[in-house]
Amino acid sequence: MDKAFFSKKILSWYGQYKRSLPWRGGSAYHVLVSEIMLQQTQVKTVIPFFHRFLDRFPTLDALAHSALDTVYQAWQGLGYYHRARYLHEAARAWVALGRDPKSYEEWRKFPGVGSYTGAALAAILLEQRVAAIDGNIKRILQRCFGLDTLAEISVMAQEVLPEHHYGDYTQGLMDLGASICTPRAPQCTVCPIAQHCKFKNGIWTPIIVQKAPKPxxxxxxxxxxxxxxxxxxxxxxxxxxxxxxxxxxxxxxxxxxxxxxxxxxxxxxxxxxxxxxxxxxxxxxxxxxxxxxxxxxxxxxxxxxxxxxxxxxxxxxxxxxxxxxxxxxxxx
Ligand code: SF4
Missing domain, CATH: 3.90.79.10 (Nucleoside Triphosphate Pyrophosphohydrolase)
Incomplete structure (x- = not known):
């Protein structure tokens, strides 16, 4: 597939079908809270917690100046509490910085902001040309281009980046992976890239790796x-x-x-x-x-x-x- 065609399809699909989510169009603080909450938790679970958390900590300053115990209380039920600790530490680091981070590299310096979260924040908030690769995005690229390894996916993720609208493009991939190109039952008939997808067209099938049982x-x-x-x-x-x-x-x-x-x-x-x-x-x-x-x-x-x-x-x-x-x- 023409690589520019891929991003064009994602952008136009996103323009038409983007999900309405409470953090979209919000402040950088809102987006950070959502991205940390979305690590390991699905959107529909996160939404009520996101609202509750912002009621409790409406601003970056409010979060940074709160005790960690109160952050844990607000996080109760969401699980993976290390995220609450990292978010609290990130808020403190952000306040200490005295301004908003200006690049992917600056976001990555905050606790809890790994390569995916940093890239998502930089693309959405700064329109920086970086490729965010989470499980959903990885699956789309893998299926569409018939890729077997993470290294191939990382290279492709860079190559198919559009020339502009990085935030919309990244969110478009997030939405497509969450709603159409799902792990078990992809809805290829309504997918904007189906015509060129190697998986859909039977040109590529994934290598099935048996998962080791959890210790x-x-x-x-x-x-x-x-x-x-x-x-x-x-x-x-x-x-x-x-x-x-x-x-x-x-x-x-x-x-x-x-x-x-x-x-x-x-x-x-x-x-x-x-x-x-x-x-x-x-x-x-x-x-x-x-x-x-x-x-x-x-x-x-x-x-x-x-x-x-x-x-x-x-x-x-x-x-x-x-x-x-x-x-x-x-x-x-
Ligand atoms: S055509 Fe199907 S498998 Fe291919 S990207 Fe779209 S939803 Fe996923």
Whole structure:
């Protein structure tokens, strides 16, 4: 296919069918928030969180001058909390810079802004000629041009960039990948580039690579319950969920420390399974109420919290699952 033809088709399709999204046409701050939220989360899930987040932190300054705990609270339910931490750090770096970033390279200096996010921000906000390549865009280029490797896709992504309207072009590819050239059931009959697509026309088929099963990791959570309150701590020990509030959790794949429970009783009160992107976690949940001093000495940065107070905390989905799995223990 004529490479200029590709970008022309994407731009004209975008002009006609672009999605109406709350961050489009908004400030650079709005676009940054949306791009960080959209890492690993679909648009329809992000939209209500985006509105809620902006109600809480309407401006860059408001976010930069807030405590990280309040950012975690606003992020609650969206998952992948490292994004909240990065967004907060990026806001602080942006305020410290004293002006808007002026290039892809400047955006990349902010925490949480990787090559795709940096390119998307530079194209959308600065009309910089850079190729953003996420999963959706990669799939379109791969299918349309019959490409087998990431290196080929990266080269092609540069070669098919238009001469202007980089922001619209990038968003056009995003929209096409999300709504038409979807992973399992591409709607080729309404695709603007179908006529030239090697996949659609049977000229190329993808190499099917069997996915390796996700590794499984194990851990232990220790609940100390007193008068309906639980010893709740800020996690500083494990890399996973670092900085978030929850119940004391052991290092993963380490032997269970039996000094935290009363061995005379059967105090395992449940297991919780949770899928992260790269592994599955299975947590054993222990009632460690009889060993409260041991737990507090090991996890001293904590507070006793009742159900209502816990509700208001920035708990991860994993810790909410733990809470739900052991409702009976929590009634003690
Ligand atoms: S024709 Fe089909 S496979 Fe090819 S880019 Fe369009 S939707 Fe994707």
């Amino acid at each position: 499984v990791r194990y851990g232990h959570v220790y609940l100390c319950v007193q008068n309906h309150e639980i010893w709740t701590v800020k996690n500083t020990k494990t890399k996973l969920l670092k900085g978030l509030w929850g119940f004391p959790i052991s290092e993963l794949n380490k032997e269970h420390n039996t000094s935290y429970i009363d061995l005379a009783q059967n105090l395992m009160c449940g297991t919780v399974r949770h899928a992260f992107t790269h592994f599955t976690l299975i947590l054993s949940v222990w009632n460690a109420s009889s060993k409260v001093q041991d737990i507090i000495s090991q996890w001293p940065q904590g507070i006793w919290l009742g159900p209502k107070q816990r509700e208001a905390m920035g708990f991860s989905k994993l810790m909410r699952k733990v809470e739900n799995a052991v409702e009976d223990v929590l009634k003690q």
